[in-house]
Amino acid sequence: MPELPDVEGFRRVLTRHAAGKRITEVTTLDAGVLRGVTGRRLRDTLTGRRFGEPRRLGKWLIAPVVDRPETVVLHFGMTGSLRWETGDRERHDRVIFAFDDGELRYRDMRKLQGLRLAADDAELDRLLADTGPDALAVGQDRFRELLGRRRQLKPLLTDQSVLGGLGNLLVDEILWRARLNPHTPAADLDRAAADALYREMRAVLRAAVQAERVPPRKSWLTGRRDEPSGSCPRCGATLEHGRAGGRGTVWCPRCQPG
DNA sequence: CGGCGTGTTCAGAA
DNA sequence: CTTCTGAACACGCC
Structure with missing residues (x-):
């Protein structure tokens, strides 16, 4: 599914439901979607903190962490999605960000891509350096x-x-x-x-x-x-x-x- | 069993 | 250097 419009939708989900709220718990259900980061480091970095206003570049979703140098970077491959839900989890939910009033869920069947954690802005820039101008922003x-x-x-x-x-x-x-x-x-x-x-x-x-x-x-x-x-x-x-x-x-x- | 897919990456060839 | 092809990754569906 995910092309620019889908990722823009995921960005809105994060903005509307999760940004600014305290992350109470981070659970990695399948480490196969973690790229260059362990479940433990993801949890330790995010628990008790908040996502800032997320942005998007092409098919990348970029979620800064308030008052931290790290940034969570998500790619959805061919079958990934980001959901805000409160009910039962599904088979392909891979990473759960829990909040007091619900869960932000990274769901992905094929695991062709996944989540990264850029340690700082320099690493974030390197990660995004190979991506051309955004199709919606290019003049x-x-x-x-x-x-x-x-x-x-x-x-x-x-x-x-x-x-x-x-x-x-x-x-x-x-x-x-x-x-x-x-x-x-x-x-x-x-x-x-x-x-x-x-x-x-x-x-x-x-x-x-x-x-x-x-x-x-x-x-x-x-x-x-x-x-x-x-x-x-x-x-x-x-x-x-x-x-x-x-x-x-x-x-x-x-x-x-x- | 074989083939296919709304994605990315890499090796190798022209 | 540019461009193209095929394979690989992982999973479900025909």
Whole structure:
């Protein structure tokens, strides 16, 4: 699931329910999601303290700890999520942050990513150094510069070191709306096409962030991609299923000619 | 049993 | 150096 809009949703969960409240207990149910930190150190650092206002860079969720140099950094891989709950825990809950009035739960089935604890701002900066500008914060001029390479649009836009936040589904959706073929070399776009791509990226992200996910609506390409011979919501042509940059890719052969 | 996946990383090749 | 491919990680579902 998690692409930029999902992580933005997790950020809101943390802000709304947990930030500023005293952490009463930290329980690691599966240390397989801990990256470079032990359950004990996580617990010792956080117990009795509070999360500050969390921020997001691309698909990273960054949660500072009030009056401490450490920062909790979360990545959700392909199946992770962050929940505020009070009921029974579920099988894939891996780390629990307990508060007086509920629990913040890091849940992740596949454990492809996990939680880190940056010791200080320098370590945090190193951790985030490989991530490009956030897809929702990048300006139009900077975005246009990013496109000045021969690389295909699909793998370029999903590359987190180029642009942070876009994943497989979002990029297919954005390229479909911009009527651009996923295999087109980015440098082939003229200025007008690049600016149009930027506008569609903003529009898709705005709608998805509002929904806190990539909307599986029928009017979106995303709503059709699972149907083997799904049709383009715009022109009705049978959608093409292939690969670009090694990832499953869906596009409309009529709207997005190669 | 084999294949696949809304993610990242690394090795190796062109 | 840039770009691309395939494999690996871990788990559930077809």
